[in-house]
Amino acid sequence: MDVRYGASPKDARHYDTTQLRDEFLIEQVFAPDDVTTVYSHIDRVITLGAMPVNETLSLQKNVDPEKDLGVTYFLERRELGIINLGGPGKVVADGHLHQLARLDALYIGKETREVLFSSDAPANPAKFYMTSAPAHTKFETKLITLEAANKVELGSFETSNKRIIYQLIHPAVLETCQLSMGCTILDTGCVWNSMPCHTHERRMEVYLYFDVPQDNLVFHYMGQPQELRSIAMLNEQAVISPSWSVHFGCGTSNYSFVWAMAGENRTFTDMDHIKVTDLR
Ligand SMILES: O=C[C@H](O)[C@@H](O)CC(=O)C(=O)O
Numbered sequence: 001m002d003v004r005y006g007a008s009p010k011d012a013r014h015y016d017t018t019q020l021r022d023e024f025l026i027e028q029v030f031a032p033d034d035v036t037t038v039y040s041h042i043d044r045v046i047t048l049g050a051m052p053v054n055e056t057l058s059l060q061k062n063v064d065p066e067k068d069l070g071v072t073y074f075l076e077r078r079e080l081g082i083i084n085l086g087g088p089g090k091v092v093a094d095g096h097l098h099q100l101a102r103l104d105a106l107y108i109g110k111e112t113r114e115v116l117f118s119s120d121a122p123a124n125p126a127k128f129y130m131t132s133a134p135a136h137t138k139f140e141t142k143l144i145t146l147e148a149a150n151k152v153e154l155g156s157f158e159t160s161n162k163r164i165i166y167q168l169i170h171p172a173v174l175e176t177c178q179l180s181m182g183c184t185i186l187d188t189g190c191v192w193n194s195m196p197c198h199t200h201e202r203r204m205e206v207y208l209y210f211d212v213p214q215d216n217l218v219f220h221y222m223g224q225p226q227e228l229r230s231i232a233m234l235n236e237q238a239v240i241s242p243s244w245s246v247h248f249g250c251g252t253s254n255y256s257f258v259w260a261m262a263g264e265n266r267t268f269t270d271m272d273h274i275k276v277t278d279l280r
């Protein structure tokens with residue numbers, strides 16, 4: 001398992017490009033018939049990607065629960081959020097079948113022993129992007145379709161940041177312990193995400209950029225507001241944002257991203273907003 005440790009902002013400001021990428025970037029989330037797993041010590045959030053093509057894959061494919069998590073199965077003391085970024089697919093949680101179209105989400109509660117993934121058609125494989133956080137209690141497993149998401153429209157064409165935020169795993173939609181998850185879709189010609197930007201010392205966040213057209217990229221900005229660094233990101237790459245870091249980006253085209261948060265609270269609007277002209 002790929003393990004990332006917490007980083008102090010006092011150290012991170014000295015990182016060169018390679019070290020910045022090694023600490024925070026997840027270069028490959030989806031691999032055919034495999035499950036990628038990255039364990040971050042920041043709020044102990046695990047980021048996973050499952051891409052079943054011809055096989056049925058298990059959440060635990062590359063995890064040894066006893067050695068890696070000190071438990072007997074993955075979700076013994078954890079909850080899981082899933083968003084499907086690929087073709088139609090199935091998630092079977094303790095024998096219950098959930099059908100996920102593209103951009104549908106599934107929340108799986110603590111104490112679910114077995115989670116299996118498969119695609120409806122190998123030619124158009126599902127891509128299950130997932131985040132898991134430690135959980136203290138068991139909440140109901142629930143499918144949230146894109147239509148059922150809480151929708152928030154933000155930004156404008158004038159500032160190149162017109163976008164819709166689909167809050168899928170969010171307090172307005174269902175109960176979870178720590179997890180929030182959703183996706184944000186930028187309008188055609190709009191390139192700035194999460195702008196004006198913010199931090200939230202109370203929560204960490206992971207962004208995964210998707211629908212970045214070929215030969216394009218997103219410059220993801222991180223760091224303390226007066227110590228900005230950028231990471232050049234390709235389609236379907238993810239980046240870990242510590243609580244002290246801003247997280248926003250500018251693409252060479254419009255694109256979408258999944259955001260996932262865990263930490264002290266689930267209050268989406270609990271943000272420390274930063275004046276754009278104060279950034280350095
Ligand atoms: O804390 C909230 C997260 O950073 C994102 O949900 C922000 C976002 O999707 C956006 O403004 O476009």
Ligand SMILES: [Zn+2]
Nearest residue numbers: 198200205247
């Ligand atoms: Zn945020």
